[in-house]
Amino acid sequence: HRTGIPEAIYGESKNIKDLAEIMVCLAEKNNVAFATRVRDIDALKKELEKYDLENFNLRINETARTFALIKKGHKIEKIGKIGILAAGTSDIPVAEEAKETAEIMGCEVIKSYDVGIAGVHRLFKPLKKMIEEDVCCIIVVAGMEGALPSLVTSLVDVPVIGVPTSVGYGVKITPILTMLHSCSPGLAIVNIDNGFGAGAFAGLIASMIYQKH
Amino acid sequence: HRTGIPEAIYGESKNIKDLAEIMVCLAEKNNVAFATRVRDIDALKKELEKYDLENFNLRINETARTFALIKKGHKIEKIGKIGILAAGTSDIPVAEEAKETAEIMGCEVIKSYDVGIAGVHRLFKPLKKMIEEDVCCIIVVAGMEGALPSLVTSLVDVPVIGVPTSVGYGVKITPILTMLHSCSPGLAIVNIDNGFGAGAFAGLIASMIYQKH
Amino acid sequence: HRTGIPEAIYGESKNIKDLAEIMVCLAEKNNVAFATRVRDIDALKKELEKYDLENFNLRINETARTFALIKKGHKIEKIGKIGILAAGTSDIPVAEEAKETAEIMGCEVIKSYDVGIAGVHRLFKPLKKMIEEDVCCIIVVAGMEGALPSLVTSLVDVPVIGVPTSVGYGVKITPILTMLHSCSPGLAIVNIDNGFGAGAFAGLIASMIYQKH
Amino acid sequence: HRTGIPEAIYGESKNIKDLAEIMVCLAEKNNVAFATRVRDIDALKKELEKYDLENFNLRINETARTFALIKKGHKIEKIGKIGILAAGTSDIPVAEEAKETAEIMGCEVIKSYDVGIAGVHRLFKPLKKMIEEDVCCIIVVAGMEGALPSLVTSLVDVPVIGVPTSVGYGVKITPILTMLHSCSPGLAIVNIDNGFGAGAFAGLIASMIYQKH
Amino acid sequence: HRTGIPEAIYGESKNIKDLAEIMVCLAEKNNVAFATRVRDIDALKKELEKYDLENFNLRINETARTFALIKKGHKIEKIGKIGILAAGTSDIPVAEEAKETAEIMGCEVIKSYDVGIAGVHRLFKPLKKMIEEDVCCIIVVAGMEGALPSLVTSLVDVPVIGVPTSVGYGVKITPILTMLHSCSPGLAIVNIDNGFGAGAFAGLIASMIYQKH
Amino acid sequence: HRTGIPEAIYGESKNIKDLAEIMVCLAEKNNVAFATRVRDIDALKKELEKYDLENFNLRINETARTFALIKKGHKIEKIGKIGILAAGTSDIPVAEEAKETAEIMGCEVIKSYDVGIAGVHRLFKPLKKMIEEDVCCIIVVAGMEGALPSLVTSLVDVPVIGVPTSVGYGVKITPILTMLHSCSPGLAIVNIDNGFGAGAFAGLIASMIYQKH
Amino acid sequence: HRTGIPEAIYGESKNIKDLAEIMVCLAEKNNVAFATRVRDIDALKKELEKYDLENFNLRINETARTFALIKKGHKIEKIGKIGILAAGTSDIPVAEEAKETAEIMGCEVIKSYDVGIAGVHRLFKPLKKMIEEDVCCIIVVAGMEGALPSLVTSLVDVPVIGVPTSVGYGVKITPILTMLHSCSPGLAIVNIDNGFGAGAFAGLIASMIYQKH
Amino acid sequence: HRTGIPEAIYGESKNIKDLAEIMVCLAEKNNVAFATRVRDIDALKKELEKYDLENFNLRINETARTFALIKKGHKIEKIGKIGILAAGTSDIPVAEEAKETAEIMGCEVIKSYDVGIAGVHRLFKPLKKMIEEDVCCIIVVAGMEGALPSLVTSLVDVPVIGVPTSVGYGVKITPILTMLHSCSPGLAIVNIDNGFGAGAFAGLIASMIYQKH
Ligand SMILES: Nc1ncnc2c1ncn2[C@@H]1O[C@H](COP(=O)(O)O)[C@@H](O)[C@H]1O
Ligand SMILES: Nc1ncnc2c1ncn2[C@@H]1O[C@H](COP(=O)(O)O)[C@@H](O)[C@H]1O
Ligand SMILES: Nc1ncnc2c1ncn2[C@@H]1O[C@H](COP(=O)(O)O)[C@@H](O)[C@H]1O
Ligand SMILES: Nc1ncnc2c1ncn2[C@@H]1O[C@H](COP(=O)(O)O)[C@@H](O)[C@H]1O
Ligand SMILES: [Mg+2]
Ligand SMILES: [Mg+2]
Ligand SMILES: [Mg+2]
Ligand SMILES: [Mg+2]
Ligand SMILES: [Mg+2]
Ligand SMILES: [Mg+2]
Ligand SMILES: [Mg+2]
Ligand SMILES: [Mg+2]
Structure with a gap:
């Protein structure tokens, strides 16, 4: 069993459009996409509405400024x-x-x-x-x-x-x-x-x- | 089962006499005494000859400048x-x-x-x-x-x-x-x-x- | 054959009007004018429209924030x-x-x-x-x-x-x-x-x- | 009633001869002379033997590297x-x-x-x-x-x-x-x-x- | 008699709503609430109008950017x-x-x-x-x-x-x-x-x- | 034709015995051994006398504190x-x-x-x-x-x-x-x-x- | 003859109203008032129009961000x-x-x-x-x-x-x-x-x- | 009339032999040689005895660690x-x-x-x-x-x-x-x-x- 660190996207210096695109792309590849230092959570949520994400759950922490897309049904193993x-x-x-x-x-x-x-x-x-x-x-x-x-x-x-x-x-x-x-x-x-x-x-x-x- | 860090004696700023005394005292109390940054390994070895240490093994690493006293028979648990x-x-x-x-x-x-x-x-x-x-x-x-x-x-x-x-x-x-x-x-x-x-x-x-x- | 570094104009601290003027002047003298750290590429392009630059090509890199004027026909020697x-x-x-x-x-x-x-x-x-x-x-x-x-x-x-x-x-x-x-x-x-x-x-x-x- | 800080002599950068002389001179003027950062307590003690100090008590703290001369009978008020x-x-x-x-x-x-x-x-x-x-x-x-x-x-x-x-x-x-x-x-x-x-x-x-x- | 330092609220990084709430809460508990580094004194004053503070006096220093609520009748002992x-x-x-x-x-x-x-x-x-x-x-x-x-x-x-x-x-x-x-x-x-x-x-x-x- | 940088031995922190040994070993392997920051040129020269170096020339620069062994007959190509x-x-x-x-x-x-x-x-x-x-x-x-x-x-x-x-x-x-x-x-x-x-x-x-x- | 440095008013951290008032006051006292680091030359000029300054000349250097009031007829001695x-x-x-x-x-x-x-x-x-x-x-x-x-x-x-x-x-x-x-x-x-x-x-x-x- | 700064020799990093030689040479050329940061005044004095300096006066300041050679009869103009x-x-x-x-x-x-x-x-x-x-x-x-x-x-x-x-x-x-x-x-x-x-x-x-x- 191999448990590494999920690839995280550093949101600070990215514009919302690019950020959304990278996230969707990663989420499809890895089941999970995880962004940190998101500067505008709402704008990102809105931007993501343009994509077809019905197979994904959002996990958002406003204080932490993190935003994750997780494939429905994907289970994170407890470690x-x-x-x-x-x-x-x-x-x-x-x-x-x-x-x-x-x-x-x-x-x-x-x-x-x-x-x-x-x-x-x-x-x-x-x-x-x-x-x-x-x-x-x-x-x-x-x-x-x-x-x-x-x-x-x-x-x-x-x-x-x-x-x-x-x-x-x-x-x-x-x-x-x-x-x-x-x-x-x-x-x-x-x-x-x-x-x-x-x-x-x-x-x-x-x-x-x-x-x- | 409790496994902490053994109390280490920082040798850098201590004179050999004090260092030896502290080590013997700790070794008797804890089975193990461990000194780091020993400035003069040989002098410490010599000073320790003044004590009755036949129940202890010496563990010395000259490169590391560490010096340990370990009670004979004491087994360090593998972790x-x-x-x-x-x-x-x-x-x-x-x-x-x-x-x-x-x-x-x-x-x-x-x-x-x-x-x-x-x-x-x-x-x-x-x-x-x-x-x-x-x-x-x-x-x-x-x-x-x-x-x-x-x-x-x-x-x-x-x-x-x-x-x-x-x-x-x-x-x-x-x-x-x-x-x-x-x-x-x-x-x-x-x-x-x-x-x-x-x-x-x-x-x-x-x-x-x-x-x- | 003498190949030095072309005089570059540091755009960061110059206003667009001055920057445009210096560029045109240099371009006419040297065939090439090269500005770096241009803060507003579009504004510079617009300002340059006020000049008669039909004999010059523009070379713009938005990511690099560089802007060059190059005399038509002028060939940069490959080195x-x-x-x-x-x-x-x-x-x-x-x-x-x-x-x-x-x-x-x-x-x-x-x-x-x-x-x-x-x-x-x-x-x-x-x-x-x-x-x-x-x-x-x-x-x-x-x-x-x-x-x-x-x-x-x-x-x-x-x-x-x-x-x-x-x-x-x-x-x-x-x-x-x-x-x-x-x-x-x-x-x-x-x-x-x-x-x-x-x-x-x-x-x-x-x-x-x-x-x- | 006026209670200030006694003039202290910074011993670090003074040679023993000068230090001794300044101390004796201050002690006679103020009843108390107080030196800090004395580099060689023993040398200072020895040097002071050259002076007639029978009316003074020595107060020495080797760890602190301080050295005081106090007129016999002089009482430091408790504050x-x-x-x-x-x-x-x-x-x-x-x-x-x-x-x-x-x-x-x-x-x-x-x-x-x-x-x-x-x-x-x-x-x-x-x-x-x-x-x-x-x-x-x-x-x-x-x-x-x-x-x-x-x-x-x-x-x-x-x-x-x-x-x-x-x-x-x-x-x-x-x-x-x-x-x-x-x-x-x-x-x-x-x-x-x-x-x-x-x-x-x-x-x-x-x-x-x-x-x- | 015990005289410590009154709990101070650091206003710099708090929004006005939270700040007002914390102040009222502290003032009721301790008779005194004292905020420093208030970024917008007027806004705070206005926000506090939403609370029932008729039992409290305001003490404001614009230069100092401090703001205090003090229970009417509460006397600060002179020290x-x-x-x-x-x-x-x-x-x-x-x-x-x-x-x-x-x-x-x-x-x-x-x-x-x-x-x-x-x-x-x-x-x-x-x-x-x-x-x-x-x-x-x-x-x-x-x-x-x-x-x-x-x-x-x-x-x-x-x-x-x-x-x-x-x-x-x-x-x-x-x-x-x-x-x-x-x-x-x-x-x-x-x-x-x-x-x-x-x-x-x-x-x-x-x-x-x-x-x- | 491949022309890199010859492996240099940093003499500062090495004792003379080790330094000499490394040099001889490198010289035999590469035709050239080059040491910098040699702390004691004379001691190194002396130590090297213990080795059979008749096939090597010494190249010493006292001001630079460099010391080289070069195989006789080996020609450094002019670049x-x-x-x-x-x-x-x-x-x-x-x-x-x-x-x-x-x-x-x-x-x-x-x-x-x-x-x-x-x-x-x-x-x-x-x-x-x-x-x-x-x-x-x-x-x-x-x-x-x-x-x-x-x-x-x-x-x-x-x-x-x-x-x-x-x-x-x-x-x-x-x-x-x-x-x-x-x-x-x-x-x-x-x-x-x-x-x-x-x-x-x-x-x-x-x-x-x-x-x- | 005594020639010191004229009192200069540091404009950086002063609001225009205060700055104007201080300048007029100093100018009347000393014949000369000299302000540096004036953040808004035009605003200062405008503010000064509220004062009766017909006996004073303005000396303004926009690049230097300095602003002086000099009494008419006052002669600065050449040194x-x-x-x-x-x-x-x-x-x-x-x-x-x-x-x-x-x-x-x-x-x-x-x-x-x-x-x-x-x-x-x-x-x-x-x-x-x-x-x-x-x-x-x-x-x-x-x-x-x-x-x-x-x-x-x-x-x-x-x-x-x-x-x-x-x-x-x-x-x-x-x-x-x-x-x-x-x-x-x-x-x-x-x-x-x-x-x-x-x-x-x-x-x-x-x-x-x-x-x- | 031209009055510059006499060439000064920085003694700190020079050995006494070199220092003496440079001083004598400069003194003969310029009438004055002036060294600062002399590490060993006595050693320099002694070294200079090897030279024929009867036409020169020494000017030494031990506290300042300066040492000058001045041609006899040379007058430093008062400025x-x-x-x-x-x-x-x-x-x-x-x-x-x-x-x-x-x-x-x-x-x-x-x-x-x-x-x-x-x-x-x-x-x-x-x-x-x-x-x-x-x-x-x-x-x-x-x-x-x-x-x-x-x-x-x-x-x-x-x-x-x-x-x-x-x-x-x-x-x-x-x-x-x-x-x-x-x-x-x-x-x-x-x-x-x-x-x-x-x-x-x-x-x-x-x-x-x-x-x-
Ligand atoms: N909040 C964070 N703090 C520090 N490094 C981060 C953070 N979020 C992502 N990274 C790292 O930033 C890199 C991703 O950067 P980027 O390719 O610009 O999205 C990866 O190496 C992440 O491990
Ligand atoms: N102006 C101030 N400068 C430094 N520390 C302050 C200041 N005002 C309040 N504090 C401290 O900040 C802490 C309160 O921070 P907070 O809980 O964020 O309101 C307390 O420990 C205060 O002692
Ligand atoms: N004078 C020098 N200054 C900086 N680096 C050096 C110098 N001489 C040798 N080196 C580098 O030090 C390394 C050799 O270190 P060592 O293995 O300790 O001899 C090599 O990477 C050399 O490139
Ligand atoms: N441009 C300047 N740079 C540095 N110091 C200045 C400057 N202009 C005025 N001062 C000094 O600032 C002081 C006046 O400050 P203030 O009383 O705030 O106007 C005087 O001591 C001036 O000598
Ligand atoms: Mg890793
Ligand atoms: Mg712990
Ligand atoms: Mg050059
Ligand atoms: Mg005081
Ligand atoms: Mg406390
Ligand atoms: Mg390389
Ligand atoms: Mg002055
Ligand atoms: Mg000059």
Whole structure:
């Protein structure tokens, strides 16, 4: 059984017409087409009405700015559970991008947002739940000072994937540096705002576990 | 079954006397004591002769600058296979630090060094072997331009952990940036020269798989 | 025989009226006028209608944002073949700027786009063709991680000219650094997004070969 | 009543002879002479034997690299209690420099070291004690990722003074950035390794409280 | 008696509808709701008309872009006097944000603006007045070269809180660096433009003094 | 006819024993072995005496820190003329490394040193000579402000290869930036101090010309 | 006789109404009011019509974005000659700001634009003229690579004031670095785009000479 | 009358033998030879004993690390008065290098050291004296925060030349940035630690005044 990462279309720099065309084409080829950073979800939906898509379901996440076409009847094989934490409310779009990516790869996602250092008392309960639910890794999204992934890593024994974000004011490289210099072993990171990359990486870990069974 | 990362002692900034004392103390408590970045392996060996260590085996890797005390009879549980690649010969010490860390956590390590972009034809065979041997993740160590992890990630479907190194001349932050900006999903990184962090992260992935069986 | 670089007009910071005037003036003096980074191709075309240009042909590349006036009957002397590769689709405008520049200097250009590290299997065929066609150098355009020029350099024996681009998200200086720190000898670079500079440099190499015959 | 910061002599760039002379001269003028960053404590002690110092007590802190001469009988007025926390053992010299500075200004210092994010369970007890002892502010010293001051600030209601340190490997500016971008209000910082500045600032707060009584 | 920092709502990234809702909710819970970085004061005022707020007073500072709802009859306890200085006229919004924050915590604020290094003769009189009025600390806001906090610190014996600002042209990190490298002890800083953080920190100092009486 | 870049051994990080062994081994295989950045030329010479090298000639350049073994009777095919300029006397070692590399590839080198901007009147004569001698490209080595390559490029019609150097005091990245931002088309650069890379690139240009005859 | 720099009003961040009011007020007090970085010259002119300004002349430079009110009959004392050079056409606005500033201080200005390194043959004639006309200093404005000030300094014996500009693409700090690292003594610089600062500094030199007569 | 800058020999990177030879040669040609950054003054003196120098006087400044040979009877023409200020004692070597350079060009120098922001009350008297003595410009040397030049510029009407220094700990680029961003017009700067450049620039101003008489 081979479980890779579905080819994702990076919507940011594409016009809606091209984007729609690429999606339909991929969906027909692979059963699934998955676009991220879609700048105008509504416009894309409208554009897709020009195509004959009655054999496809739409899966849209406005916060994550993701958009998927999935062949009716196509079943995404379940590969394992992961956790996703976000420090502040502005980190949520990146966290949701990670969630959508992991789910389209077959993961079950347990999530908890707004649990950053400034309100650290809110962290412990959802974290405990994730461990009890036996997640195989945790994605931790944080901007500003970016200290949450390091704290989480020191509290749990599963691999933690840090995602620095560019939210808030100040020097954008700060949370990257904080996470790279973490003293708690068990943390690896992806680039700033790269929820897709984090979700894909987590999906691969889950997939490894699934394959080895 | 609980499989975390063994407490590691960072030798870089400690004098030999203190280092030896901490190691003996930890070894007695945990069966295993593991020190990294030991500045003078021979001096440490000599200093340890002052202690009664007949119940312990030494495990020393001069290239990695690691040093472990392991209680005789203590068995490290096997938790899974990982791969380690290094781009240039100067990246080997960091790769070996990762290897020692992963092995002490119970991993079996398949390694191949000097397979960087400049001699890319040497890469394909060992990479194929790793996949056939079913490694659950691959650590890729590279300095200078740091492009190897990205290439490897585009060729395989297991999670890749990039380790930028500070070898060679030039701007030390280069391989960090290259790896963070990789276009191939499936790559996460640790800090520059952090072989220990990469080994520990890989060990946790292997451990997750092992636990889920 | 003297073959230099045609004086190019940098359109970015010029208003259309001035730009048109300078172009007509240069075209009359030199037979050729070549503008890059034209912000509004249509506006320029319209503005030029005010001039009597029946003795001139227009050569327009919308993707490259270049615009040339060429005296009817003026023949650009052919000076040699070069190759141009682009890593991602967003690198194409810079690659096309290089192409236009090289062609206006008399080069024949063989090009192949979307052959970056993330889809590296698409690289080998077009690269082989370039070598068989005996190009005298290859321009390689890449953004994000910027690793493609280094890989190409390790595979071929012609001089490679790297062009870092500012496409995508993240730290814009990354591909400059990656290319400067390449371990494969045979690579030199121009500034970020400087397709014109790369095309001119490649044109000079081709011109040298042409002159020495 | 006027309570400022005692003039401190920066020992780092002074030779021992000059340093000794300046200290004796200041001690005679002000009853107290306080030197920081003394490079060779023993050499300074020896050099001071050449002077007639029977009316002075020495106050030496080898870890902090501070050295004070205090007139016998001179009483430093007590001005209030402060707390000092250090994340790792390598942060201790900076923490001790802060402690010496605050004490020479009349503060009582409650300290607790090695309570960083990687071993965060060790933090809560000493922090609780500081609050119960009614400290008027807390100095938090941390290197590497520098996340501890932010966490402490989110847990207490007294002003927190962050001191980034340059210990460990990696990008030295990281803990400065982490602390500046903290989301927890109630934190201000001094420059990297500036234990003296933090101690002096804390001393001024304590002194304000003392004066207003 | 417990005096912390009132929960502040960061308005920058919130839409007016959500902002209004959060404010009303907080105001009812805590008697006070305090929003900073409100992008459109008028729109917020209008939106709030939809709610029944007859038991609340509005407190609006257009320059500071702050907006507070305060329960009628609720009395903010007075906790002490602080000073605020601003170097240039463009630093005033940040200074006013600090002022509003400190006042809502119960501080009395003495302020003086446009007293920077370029017109340094205007500094001495207001500074003298602050000292005579017995402020417990001084906030100094400055952009561009950012040298004012350092000068003020060398002239007074109260703690000084520097706030670098991003006003003017040039390298935005300059005033942060200038303030961190000040040679005058008694200065600590918050992040660029963080008037809220400075006001909160000053409020905590005042609160400490108030509590110890 | 195939003319690539001879495999070069990077001596900087190798001990003399290993270096000697690799050289002898390569020399026997390829007729030529070429080492750069040799830290101790004399020690290497001495170490090589242990081998039977009577069939080899030594080619040593102390300034360039290069060392070559060339089989007696082996003839390096002549491939073309290049020019090398150095701005200051401290740039000479890098210029000489470029020269050695180009010569071992078969180039004839015309060189002129100490002709930088500060003594710009010394530049014109040697530059004129290079053009008259029909060099196919010019390597220009410069540190500090790094402005010479740009000036040379504006004066000649052959491709110019800029080599920034790390000589002198100040910000080491300056000449890289200056060269990348040159307004004169016809310039490409290699990394700081990379004389080897520049020589190899120039050699490839010469080789292209040679092959096309 | 005392000749300082006239108080300049920085127009960038002021609204037109405030700007007009400040100008009228200053003009009445000092005979001269001088505003730089005026964002909308026409709007300012219109706004000033609301005031009774029949005793004042307007002096407007649209390129420089400067605007002055000068009392009729007020004579600006002549203080000496200076030169101004600009490398590219995009540097002209900054050069003109310098010119206006110097002229309002009483300087006679000899100027020559578009004489940068890429067209260096155009430099020598105007430079010679400046020297023959006995200018007391030369302002040299340059962006991109910023190499012109260094070249000019190596050719003349009067003080040269470099002004880096932010024109063109690329790393904005480049011309600052190039100028600071110049090897030609006799060069000092002001901040990026600071034509006002350069003009004022040149005016002070001219004024010194004038005063010493 | 022509008064340029005497050719200076940069001693830092030269061995004593070469340095001595160049100095003797220059001294014989120009009557004066002037070396800066001499690493070993005594060794140079000793080496020079090998030459016949009875017609020359030595002028040595150990603090400045400058060394001059001056033909007996050669008279340096007096060209004017300048002022030099240094903020801290560690800035003195740079200030002295400026002084030696200015004096060898014929300036009379009035100097005052240790008058930085942290002890700002010491500044006013020597500054007043310089103005009364009619200096034609003032060099201000400062490290750390680098705020002194800006303050001095706001207090006087002569041109000020700022020299950032690398003394103290912290981010070395800080005083460069502070000085470039000064709000006080009348300040220009040279590179970090470039006392020679500042002295030469001041000498040129003095020389201009002298020539215009
Ligand atoms: N949100 C995202 N963040 C980072 N990379 C992405 C994202 N979405 C897609 N990609 C990658 O972008 C590439 C597709 O780019 P394109 O061909 O322009 O659609 C693939 O390599 C994807 O793995
Ligand atoms: N002006 C401000 N500058 C910096 N932080 C602020 C500001 N206003 C509010 N905050 C912080 O932002 C957080 C509230 O963010 P939010 O939950 O998005 O409203 C709290 O931690 C506040 O302490
Ligand atoms: N002086 C040099 N500068 C940069 N790269 C070099 C230099 N000398 C050799 N190399 C490259 O270094 C690699 C050989 O490294 P090594 O295997 O460590 O000897 C080859 O890719 C060479 O092309
Ligand atoms: N174009 C300019 N560039 C830099 N500084 C300027 C400029 N114009 C005016 N200034 C300075 O800005 C200050 C006036 O600012 P303001 O009070 O906001 O008008 C004075 O110190 C001037 O010296
Ligand atoms: Mg963990
Ligand atoms: Mg992969
Ligand atoms: Mg090649
Ligand atoms: Mg708190
Ligand atoms: Mg003070
Ligand atoms: Mg040219
Ligand atoms: Mg000159
Ligand atoms: Mg002044």
